[in-house]
Amino acid sequence: MNEYDAQDCGALEERTRALFEHSVADLDARTRSRLTQARYAALEELRRRRPRPARWLLAPSGGLLAAAILAVFLGGRPGSDPAVFEDLDVVTGPEDIELLQDVEFYAWLAQHPTAAQPGGG
Amino acid sequence: MMQRWDADSPASLEDVTLDQARALDRFLSGVEKRAYRIARIAVRNDDDALDIVQDAMLQLARHYSARPSEQWRPLFYRILQNRIGDWRRRSKFRSRFLAWLPASGEAGERDPVRDLVESAPDGAPTPAQHIVVDEAMRTLEEALAALPHRQQQAFMLRNFEGLNVAQTASAMGCSEGSVKTHYSRAVHALRARLGEVW
Numbered sequence: 001m002n003e004y005d006a007q008d009c010g011a012l013e014e015r016t017r018a019l020f021e022h023s024v025a026d027l028d029a030r031t032r033s034r035l036t037q038a039r040y041a042a043l044e045e046l047r048r049r050r051p052r053p054a055r056w057l058l059a060p061s062g063g064l065l066a067a068a069i070l071a072v073f074l075g076g077r078p079g080s081d082p083a084v085f086e087d088l089d090v091v092t093g094p095e096d097i098e099l100l101q102d103v104e105f106y107a108w109l110a111q112h113p114t115a116a117q118p119g120g121g
Numbered sequence: 122m123m124q125r126w127d128a129d130s131p132a133s134l135e136d137v138t139l140d141q142a143r144a145l146d147r148f149l150s151g152v153e154k155r156a157y158r159i160a161r162i163a164v165r166n167d168d169d170a171l172d173i174v175q176d177a178m179l180q181l182a183r184h185y186s187a188r189p190s191e192q193w194r195p196l197f198y199r200i201l202q203n204r205i206g207d208w209r210r211r212s213k214f215r216s217r218f219l220a221w222l223p224a225s226g227e228a229g230e231r232d233p234v235r236d237l238v239e240s241a242p243d244g245a246p247t248p249a250q251h252i253v254v255d256e257a258m259r260t261l262e263e264a265l266a267a268l269p270h271r272q273q274q275a276f277m278l279r280n281f282e283g284l285n286v287a288q289t290a291s292a293m294g295c296s297e298g299s300v301k302t303h304y305s306r307a308v309h310a311l312r313a314r315l316g317e318v319w
Contacts, residue, residue: 009308012315013280019258020281024154031167035153038175042149042182046142049183 144190149178152194156201159277162262163205164212173208177201198282198292202274209270264314268307271295275303276311 153174160170177200185196265273271293278289279300289304290297 009312012308012312016261016311017280019261020158023258024158027154027157031157031171032154034171035157035174036150038171038178039146039149039153041175042178043142043146045179046145046182046186049186 141186145182145186145193148190148193148197149181152197153178155282156197159281160201160205162265162277163273164208165262165266169208173201173204176204195284195288195291198278198284198288199294202278202292202294205274206270260315261311264311267314268310271299271303272307272310275300276307279304 156174156177157170160173161167164170164173177197180200181193181197185193188196265276268276274293275289278284278292279286284292286297286300289300293300293303
């Protein structure tokens, strides 16, 4: 491409670009409205596909809730064993969520402290 | 309490999602009119162009919204170009299929695909079709329509959309060298065609 051609083609690129920009700015209201509706539909699609919190994320909060129930249940009893509360961090830890599934067992354990001792039955 | 946007420091998963939605909204509102014009030039039909742009938006939201936003532009234009390619293939198939139908009195003088579109229930003239199109733009559209598809793609993505060579190659699914070749040929073909009137 010689210099004349390059200038010529550069002018063509500029002119076609300007025409295109003009046609974009000149879009009629109906088309603009339909494009907006199309955009909203796409955003609605994004909202519907929003990632849900994974179930494992719910486990710690469930553990805390169970621990709170346990604390209220045991805390109101005179003579409650403080060791039970020291074990709460074990209960609420993420390592063994299954421990939380039987709150009644821990209530029974609190009423029978000897059962927790080695050889205590 | 009203949700407060803070793009710099999303605080939770919800904030990230909302921020993503806002970013996608901003991106799409910035490209939708240009994308429509590009699709309209390629398929030369208002409704088909709108369908193509809407589908490209949906596909981007559905499959690529989690990607970094700086990747959206070439991805969006790649989807758009793929949809235009699909439209061209369907259009070609319809033309071939209709060629087998019994010829009417004016057969051969009119485009059967265009006749089909115009006879469709929703093919009534729209306000957009009543607007007088700028003569120069119409001439340009005709010249662009006469280009081979790949040249047309390269020219519109590079010159109208301002994508660089690498982004255009990504959108077209070809090498950067091919983009340069297609673009150069497109410019010269347009120059040859439009030279007399421009």
